[in-house]
Amino acid sequence: MRDPGAFAAVVLAGDRRPDDPVARAAGVPSKSLVPVGGRAMVLRVLDALGASRQVGTRVLCGPERSMLAREAELGRRIGAGQIAWVEPRATPSLSAASALETVPAGVPVLLTTADHALLRPDIVDYFCAGARAADADVAVAVTPYELVKAAYPDTRRTAIRLRDGAFCGSNLFAFLTPASRTAVGFWRRVEQGRKRPLRLVAGALGWVAVLRYGLGRMTLDEGLARVSGRMGLRVAAVTLPFPEAAVDVDTLDDLRLVRAIVGDGAPSD
Structure with a gap:
């Protein structure tokens, strides 16, 4: 049974660059359409969200309209109104802002990405329940690095x-209150540091925090408190016990890993 106050789920499926190497290697026009376990990654994510007790409506931002015909099942779901679709924007933060505008302000939103190919309903339910319990405006999912390395010792993760x-x-974010929607503007200012921890810390927390971070003195709670202060919102983290939750598909090595995890023998290059 679904929660009566279910989250609206937003899935970002736009491409960061026009010639994505993962999409190119798989012979598809968008990374979101790359098959894993015999299904396009975006369908795997939508399936996981659809099976979650915590999720109601689903909004897909991307891929480009011209690419939808390449995945017949996705096109059918959109045409039948099972999935709402909006055009992707130039950056993830702009796409998120556009998709959030389609959701009423009083409805909590779960945001994720189409390359979260290992997402499962139990991961979604665990995060959403933790986010609701956090007494926050915004909640973000984190996974302990040691847990990820123990499960997948050869993977490289930021x-x-x-x-x-x-x-x-x-790649799981909860916008829990009407005020939380302003967090997207903050995201826009720091998204260039996504794969560079020091730049990310500087953009999000300031250079005093960079010094503390560099000296190994900052705790997770301190970092969250600083982010909350800069955003003017209550920000919480939900620590996940699932190593798969930290694995998205940014590179061909990531694609090989997720295909190995699901037992998919499809070639990756």
């Missing part, structure tokens, strides 16, 4: 290293 541990982002 991690923020703090005094109380190293954490990987997990």
Whole structure:
């Protein structure tokens, strides 16, 4: 049974660049359409969200309208009104802002990405329940780096290293209050540092925080408090016990990994 106050789920499926190497290697026009386990990644994500008890409506931002014909099932779902579709914008933050405008202000929003190919309903439910319990405006999912490395020792993941541990982002974000929507503007200012931890810390927290981060003195709670202060919102983290939650498909190595995890023998290059 679905939660009566279910989240609206937003899935970002636009491409960061016109010639994505993962899409090119798979012979499809958009990374979101790359097959994993015999299904396009975007369908895997939509399936996981659809099976979650915490999610109601689903909004897909991207891929480009001209690419929808390449995935017949996706086109049918959109045509039948099962999935709402909006045109992607130039950057993820702009796409998120556009998609959020389609959701009433009083409805909580779960935001994720189409390359979150290992997403499962239990991961979604765990994060959403934790986000609701956090007494926050915005909640972000993190996964302990050591958990990820123990499960997938050969993978390379970006991690923020703090005094109380190293954490990987997990591409799950909850916008829990009407005020939380303003967080997208803050995201726009820092998204260029996505894969550079020091730049990300500087953009999000300021250069005093960079010094503390560099010296290994900052804790996760301190970082969240600083982000909350700069945003004027209550920001919380939900720590996930699922190593798969930290694995998205940014590179061909990532694609090989997720295909190996799901037992997919499809070639990756």
